[in-house]
Amino acid sequence: MIKKFFLNIIANFILSKNKVIRRELESINQIFLDKMITKVTLQVLEIGPGERNLYSDRYNIENISINLTLIDANSDLISKSISKKLNTRIFKGVVPQDLSKFKEKTFDLVVCSHVIEHLSKEDGYILMYELDRITKFVSLISTPNGFSWQTPIDSRNQVDWYNAHLSSWTPHELKECGYFEQFGEVGPKSVFGPGAAAKFKINNFLGMSLGILYPLFQRFPNFMYAFSALKRHRIDSNDYLRKPPNF
Secondary structure, X not given: OHHHHHHHHHHHHHXXXXXXXXXXXXXXHHHHHHOXXXXXXXXXXXXXXXXXXXXXXHHOOXXXXXXXEEEEOOHHHHHOOOOOOOEEEXXXXXXXXXXXXXXXXXXXXXXXXXXXXXXXXXXHHHHHHHHHHHEEEEEEEEEEXXXXXXXXXXXXXOEOHHHOOOOOEOHHHHXXXXXOEEEEEEEEOOOEOHHHOEOOOOOHHHHHHHHHHHHHHOOOHHHEEEEEEEEEOOOOOOHHHOOOOOO
């Protein structure tokens, strides 16, 4: 009984990012509805989804039409788990370089979940520069809080240098780049380490406590193992004309 309760709590906070994405898509759609534009297809880009479960099924929102674009260095991995519910395009490419193929303000929403830490610091700033250029409304970046060691060995036990972590990022650094809305993920840094693995055995009591307090922990991203950050863009913004830090 206790274990089931704990697993239900874990499932709920894993979905928290998806709830944020749904909320933002609904808000963007409302912008068009307020302008009496009722037949619009939102353009969504997900960068580096890899072989994990994609957000594509979670983008399937009633009364909202979505075109989903995916870009990854390994297009074979993502092609196996594409949702049939959405109109989806796949691009094989390396970020941030290949984001240049997209025109200015192409996407209404861009999701970049646990990608920026796989880039060098300089390329990470270039990535955010490109997000400013191609995003109309909202971009979301997720990353470990500080450096989290990860080997280049992927889940297939093959060497993939794109799998290694090369840089560290903090909530403060992303705020300096305009990502002011932030929330913590996974759990406290004192409990979780590299790979989001627990540093010690978590008993039922601690597990339930972490799950129950998770909504509170999310409000303090500086103390969490990982965090997500949102940036709201203006359609007429010229942010992309400014060079990012360390450029």
